[in-house]
Amino acid sequence: MTAESKSDETQLVDVSTVVLSEEPVIAVGDSCSAKEEKVEDELPEKPKAVKEDVLMDSKPTEEEEGEEKEASSVEKELYPSLGSVLVQKSCSFREESNFLSDLKDNEKRALLELRVMLEEAILENKLLESAKEGDDMEVKGAVVDVTLWGVPLLPSRCVESTNVILLKFLRARDFKVDDAFNMLRTTIRWRKEHSIDTVVDEEDLGGGEVEATAYMGGTDRDGHPVCYNVFGLFQEDGLYQKIFGSEEKVDKFLRWRFQLIEKEIQKMNFNPGSVTSIVQVIDLKNAPGIFKKELRNAMKKAVGVLQDNYPEFVAKTIFINVPLWYCAVNTLLSPFLTKRTKSKFIFSRSANVTETLLRYIPAESIPRRYGGLRHPNECEGEFAAVKGGGGGVSEVIVKAGCTESIEIPVITVGMNVVWDLTVLGWDVNYKEEFVPDDDGSYTVIIQKGRKMAAHEEPIRNSFKNNEPGKIVLAVENNGFKKKKIFFRYKNNI
Known part of the structure; x- marks a missing residue:
């Protein structure tokens, strides 16, 4: 994360992050220099393993x-x-x-x-x-x-x-x-x-629209399951009344939330050293304001129940797209939260949501709507070590005034190559081509060059070749600051 983006993020707890692993799965060319340079990761370095706690300093008395x-x-x-x-x-x-x-x-x-x-x-x-x-x-x-x-x-x-x-x-x-x-x-x-031990077997609690308000997706850099909460959906009046229209509806909604966390807890191994908590990401974009009494009361009740009955099951809570009015809500909820709970809160403005999430969650686990590469119905490990090439997410830096060409080799005829690519902050020119190995063949334009706006969603595209060659993804940065590219691909033979 650059110094500029750090200044936009308010954080109540200093949580160290991990450098994304980089594996040379493809060739990367820098048009600014013929000499290859090693690109250093901008993300904070992962700290060394924690040292053993020091025992009490003072000598014990006879008593x-x-x-x-x-x-x-x-x-x-x-x-x-x-x-x-x-x-x-x-x-x-x-x-x-x-x-x-x-x-x-x-x-x-x-x-x-x-x-x-x-x-x-x-x-x-x-x-x-x-x-x-x-x-x-x-x-x-x-x-x-x-x-x-x-x-x-x-x-x-x-x-x-x-x-x-x-x-x-x-x-x-x-x-x-x-x-x-x-x-x-x-x-x-x-x-x-409240018969919580059997809540996981109940089938009539959620429903399409309701289930879109909170869902599990991927893991953070330490293996914690991530739960995304989309408060903006409550702005729709029909859904709002469906969930908060009466006390009975609120209780049903909260019971569904308990079911969601109970299902995730069932997957946990409570042996020492195992992951026994989750990460909450709360998206406040277009969320109803503080004047929605029913929502305010329901959230207060949910916070109280979760805090009292699920101790230490949340490793951290990341608030994104935080509006100004949330300061008032946070003030209302603050007396109901323990100091320990509040110490795990992280806040991010709309301008740097992706950068904030990347500090804690790898790009492949971040949904596309937040600038990551994860698709809604994507299977875990879909891009990891697939037959024919490809694998996990790689990262490249494109310097100011330069162009980076990402080359994906396509050796076998009839390969169907699928790739995902995103640029933090975009505002670059982008194009895709297939370049045959045979000098006598023509280059195939997959995606014409176009200007990518600052808030574009990540790109997913595919190409099936008729002859050996390579797919070239070109990112031209005409700005004054370097840009960070995240991409992955897989070859389906």
């Missing part, structure tokens, strides 16, 4: 040493296999590690206390409410089988994914054990009262 010894003995007695949970770490820098070896001393103690508290509550049938006299062992046995998102909650079963779930609640409550336990208890009660 603290006694408490640690006591906790250690309790740990060994109650959870003899706790040490087996220590798995070789290989987790991401951006989120806190779920490996016990990476936890600070106070965090380990908090986790142990929560495990002890949860063990007692489950075995004594007090997790949801106080046990009544006369409760028999059959009832208690049923409670022992309590699970959350498919993970057994009884700590003494020594399932390593149990720690991952408990750490979510602890982090959401700043490692305050009592608060985390109450949050866990409230979540289980809420899920039971």
Whole structure:
């Protein structure tokens, strides 16, 4: 990202990004210089793996040493296999590690206390409410089988994914054990009262127009699934009334949103080091303003429920096409958000939506409407390592006043080559040609040269050859700033 575009982005949290991987899958020519130059990526460099957390600086007092010894003995007695949970770490820098070896001393103690508290509550049938006299062992046995998102909650079963779930609640409550336990208890009660465990099987919640307001698509640079939320669709009065016309309709819409996230959670592996959260992209272009009371109340309710019952399931939230009026809405919602939640917010203006998304999401996972290369019905890995050539997304810089010619070799006769290409900010001249290897053959014009406006959508085109040659995609930059090109192709033999 250039210095100019950075100034347009307001960000509440400094989240490091990863350089796009570049593989020399095609030949690239620079008309400005005969000498080949290595193009350096402009995106921020990916940070090195996070170092292990430093233990508490001050030496423990005799009293603290006694408490640690006591906790250690309790740990060994109650959870003899706790040490087996220590798995070789290989987790991401951006989120806190779920490996016990990476936890600070106070965090380990908090986790142990929560495990002890949860063990007692489950075995004594007090997790949801106080046990009544006369409760028999059959009832208690049923409670022992309590699970959350498919993970057994009884700590003494020594399932390593149990720690991952408990750490979510602890982090959401700043490692305050009592608060985390109450949050866990409230979540289980809420899920039971609203039959959330079966919501994934309900078929009458969404519908075409409704489902267009939020959808999953691709992953970010760290493997988090990305959920796109399109608030501008609520501007249409018919859809607005269909969703927010009554309290019952609002509840149905929110239940569909819970279903969407529950389906994604079902795919998650809660082992340490695994991806256990998603990225939210919220598009506020043409979104109804703050005077839509029904929408405002529904969003406030949704934020509260998601924050209270899905702790640490959102790695970051990226707001794009942010209008001025959103400052007022953000002020209204701010009191209902924890400091930790707000620290994950990233805001972007309309002028640099694509640049902002590219910092966190690869081009192949960004929808075309936002300047990426992803098509609505595209299969995962459709362009990756396909037979006959092509592969993932490549990146090229076209300097100011220069032309870059991207060459796609087409050796076998009868190949159907498909390619996607986009230029950040466009404002360039673009053309496509097929150049045969035989000097006696004529060049075929696939796309006449034309001026591409600043907000053009990415290009997808295809060509089937009748003789060996190469497809040449020419990007002419007559501006005063360099441009960044993203492209990919596949050969279908």
